[in-house]
Amino acid sequence: MPYQHTILGKVYRFDSLRVLLAKASPHRTGDVLAGLSAGSYEERVAAQITLSDVMLTDFLNEAIVPYEDDEVTRLIMDSHDAAGFKTISHLTVGGLRDWLLLNETDTTVLDSVADALTPEMAAAVSKIMRNQDLIAVAKKCEVVTRFRNTIGLKGHFATRLQPNHPTDDPRGIAASLLEGLLYGSGDACIGINPATDSPAAVLKIVMLIDQLRQQFDIPTQSCVLSHITTTLELVNKGAPIDLCFQSIAGTEKANTSFGINLNLLEEAYSATMSLNRSTVGQNVMYFETGQGSCLSANAHFGVDQQTCEARAYAVAKKFKPLLVNSVVGFIGPEYLYDGKQITRAALEDHFCGKLLGLPMGMDVCYTNHAEADQDDMDNLLTLLGVAGCNFIMGIPGSDDIMLNYQSTSFHDALYLRKVLGLKPAPEFEAWLIRQGITDADGNPNKGGPEAFLNKTKSLWLK
Amino acid sequence: MAKIVKHTPNPTEPLSFLKEFTQARIALGSTGSSIPTKPSLEFKLAHAHARDAVYSVMDTEALADELEQFHLPVLQLHSRATSREQYLQRPDLGRLLDELSVNRLADQLENDGIVLILGDGLSATAINQNALDLLKLLMPKLQSAKLKLAPLCLVEQARVAIADGIAAELGASLSVILIGERPGLSAADSMGAYLTYMPRPGLTDDSRNCISNIRPEGLPVAQAADKLFYLIQESLSRKLSGVALKDNEGLLPNE
Known part of the structure; x- marks a missing residue:
């Protein structure tokens, strides 16, 4: 479905979620090479503003690569955690960014939505996040x-x-x-x-x-x-x-x-x-x-x-x-x-x-x-x-x-x-x-490496 | 006066004896947890050589003069990439000829022979240093085998596939492009040779045969010329190139 946003009287129209995501992406040569990139700085930010108002539920209704043609899309849609999604289903992409950065959204909360977010939602929110946001939220995640x-x-x-x-x-x-x-x-x-x-x-x-x-x-x-x-x-x-x-x-x-x-x-x-x-x-x-x-x-x-x-x-x-x-x-x-x-x-x-x-x-x-x-x-x-x-x-x-x-x-x-x-x-x-290679502070032990090497001698025989 | 202490082997470099087994940057030692000054600057120098090679320029005038010794017309061509910056970002433009070049080729008589092309690729240094040495060995072989040769071409801001367009414009039946390879830290002057039978725009890499790492410390030009001559003959007689040509060969050394 089409999305649009007006800046200073100029209407920016994006024909689909796929196009909107591409135009909202921070500049990189690969997207230019593919002919997908925003044409100006303003268009990119217009796309990001537009994207920030898109409901997360839109991502479940509009596949960016057709479901019938692509097994990765089918995997994404079929394995989506609908129950876990209830926590965030009311959010827009911009709302998701704010929610991710909340102090209350801690390691446990983030873990509970890992299967409720689709890759496209994650990609979308990343496009409107600054580098420090990407670091701050990732830091809260723990995947062991x-x-x-x-x-x-x-x-x-x-x-x-x-x-x-x-x-x-x-x-x-x-x-x-x-x-x-x-x-x-x-x-x-x-x-x-x-x-x-x-x-x-x-x-x-x-x-x-x-x-x-x-x-x-x-x-x-x-x-x-x-x-x-x-x-x-x-x-x-x-x-x-x-x-x-x-x-x-x-x-x-x-x-x-x-x-x-x-x-x-x-x-x-x-x-x-x-x-x-x-x-x-x-x-x-x-x-x-x-x-x-x-x-x-x-x-x-x-x-x-x-x-x-x-x-x-x-x-x-x-x-x-x-x-x-x-x-x-x-x-x-x-x-x-x-x-x-x-x-x-x-x-x-x-x-x-x-x-x-x-x-x-x-x-x-x-x-x-x-x-x-x-x-x-x-x-x-x-x-x-x-x-x-x-x-x-x-x-x-x-x-x-x-x-x-x-x-x-x-x-x-x-x-x-x-x-x-x-x-x-x-x-x-x-x-x-x-093994005597390092001490408890992670510093190399004196003589430790030599001692370890001595045990490997058979490797070097010609 | 302070007592002079005899230098003892650095205890953080116990692996020095293993350097004979690999070219990897092992046994650099440490200062704290970091790489000591000397190897740190050695690395920087290697990277500087690679960077300079990426931005090196093909010496087209000198090359064109030298190419006259082969008594063939020499054509100077250019891709649609107008600068090195654009070339690096838009490989598609490096595969296409600019308008002037297309016109220059259109002015030539049709020639269904072999077209030999020199392209700067990612290291013009590689071409400046190795291309003529290779041609001096290869051309006599081609000429004594009475193989028909199209004009020699020099092309700037070139990717491998630009050979397809050049050959198609001339009507050539086989193309060989010598091109600068992406510089590594250990070698910035590595030249590649790509051979394509019946080249035409739209072909992909599986239609080509490649000889890589041509340089004095890599594959010497004499061996490279032998390999290329063999591949050219096989390609012409079997009317193919690429994966199929490779599969059935038994004569190529070192492959």
Whole structure:
């Protein structure tokens, strides 16, 4: 249905909720590239004012991607918590923002509406929120998940240790992996992007991490970020797979371009669950997302990239993931041009994910053709730490030599833990202390790393 | 006078011995929890090289002069992206020729041969440094195989798919575009070569074959020229390119 607003005698008309959402989106290059962006500053604010008066119930009556054509829309509509929605059903989008910021709307209240808000409602309200609003509300959310340790507790902050190597060389991977552990990295998971997707190559890496994990009794989980069909094949052969990974997007067509659908995800989810490898909880999935993936797959249906991204969270939520992260700056400047756009997108993604009940982490990252640098990432990292982000990546010196982009270093995570007083996942922290790697304050123990390294000698024999 | 204390190995760098196993930035040491000054500035320098490469400009005059040695017409073209800023934000414009370029191509005689194109891509530095060296090895092979060649093209603010439009305007049966790849922290001069059989606008990447990382410390030009020549011959004789061409080859080294 059409919406309109008049500013100084000029009538702004928006033909549908889909168009209104796109025009209300803060400026980013991907929406311009898709031809969806507001044409002027005034039109953008007109759209935001218009959007703020839209009733939340409108979102249940008007699908932005047709229900008949898209299984993600069907998932969103069919899993909506109508009972929980009663608390907020009287609100407009603007009213929702005010309500979210109320002191009375605390962690428990937010948790009670996680299934009552649709991704489109979360995206809509984020568009009329400032960065500080996105941080303030996300900070109130607490999403805790468990496999062999506990991630997402308030006051804690985890890292995915990402020891990638361009040729999957086992010793090359092990070298980065060990250094990461010595810097207290790896509580979210030890997760490797393989250079090749062949089951044999992936199995080799899986075995390597699993052997190390068992040898040192590390309370964490491993993951090789291969295509889900490769992981499924290995799971079915009984390989030691802890977490099952997949990249996901917010429309059925985009997911098809990734070679997945909800049925396949369900199959992989139950297969991984059946391995029964977790100890303290049952969250076995790891998903990655990122604004722009639907446009890049030519599967956005005129929906802006931030709303598409929020829709991907509905897909993630269905499978109770241990970890979800938006690889925010990886996609390039044609989607997110500079540090400002990357920062905004990351805060939106973190907010929307947390609001919908997901264990959100963030790959705080950029490519060399984006207008961004380490200072931008330091700013974003600090903002996300304040917002209560569950985890980030840990990469030697910020430089991923396999994927050729810059993310956060082991040092970055230590910086954040130190300035904000955050601790690793409790089980992992206890292990670091037990191994003599760090003391109770998270500082490295004198001689601790050498002692630990001595126990790994067999890895380096040629 | 203060006693001079002998330098002892930094206890926060026990992993130095592992550097032989990976190019990753391990064993940087720490000052407090942070990266020490030297590696911090080394990283900045690598990023500066990458940034400079993104904004580097193709030396079209010098390249055009050098290309004359191959005794083919040389055409200087431009995409519809008018600046680097626009190029970075609008990849679609980098895939299309501007009006002047279209007219320039329309003035040429139809030529159903091979069109070789040099495009700046994301690193003009890569083209300035590697393209001629590669062509000096590749052109004699093509000429002695008596393969028909279309005019050589230089195109600025180019994306890979601009080759499709150029080839279609000329009527060429095969295109090879040498183009600067996205600079990494370890290399800012990496050149890619993309080959397409019967190129025409609208094709996607699965219709192409790519040879990547062409640079002195990566894939040397001699090997790259051999690979390209092999791919060109195979593509012409089997009348295809892309995934299907890759699947059936057995002769390509290092793939």
